[in-house]
Every structure is written in structure tokens, then in C-alpha cells.
Amino acid sequence: MIFLPLTYIFGVTLGGGIKGAWLALPVYVIAYTTMNFLKFRSVSWLHRRI
Numbered sequence: 919m920i921f922l923p924l925t926y927i928f929g930v931t932l933g934g935g936i937k938g939a940w941l942a943l944p945v946y947v948i949a950y951t952t953m954n955f956l957k958f959r960s961v962s963w964l965h966r967r968i
Contacts, residue, residue, distance in 0.1 A: 921946045 924946060929939035957963060 920949060 921942060924942035925939045928934045928942045928945075929936065932938055934941060
């Protein structure tokens with residue numbers, strides 16, 4: 919939901935080509951890592967029932 923639209927925006931819309939498409943990968947990894955870190959830090963995941 920994040921990576922493919924970013925690839926299209928950076929590569930095609932902004933005219934970055936293959937370098938723009940590859941630029942989407944670190945942006946995605948940083949966003950994904952940040953979301954996981956914030957979720958881990960909120961401690962709400964400790965109260966989930968399995």
C-alpha cells in the first residue's frame with residue numbers, strides 16, 4: 919500500500935526513472951521501521967489476546 923505508489927510517484931510522475939523507483943525502497947523501509955517502533959513503544963501490543 920505504500921511501496922508501489924511511492925515507486926510510481928518517484929519513478930514516473932517526478933521523472934526520476936529507475937533511480938527514483940529505487941529511492942522509494944529506503945523511504946518505505948524507514949516508514950515501516952518507524953511505524954513498528956512506535957507500535958512497540960506504545961506497549962499496546964502487550965495486551966493483545968491470542
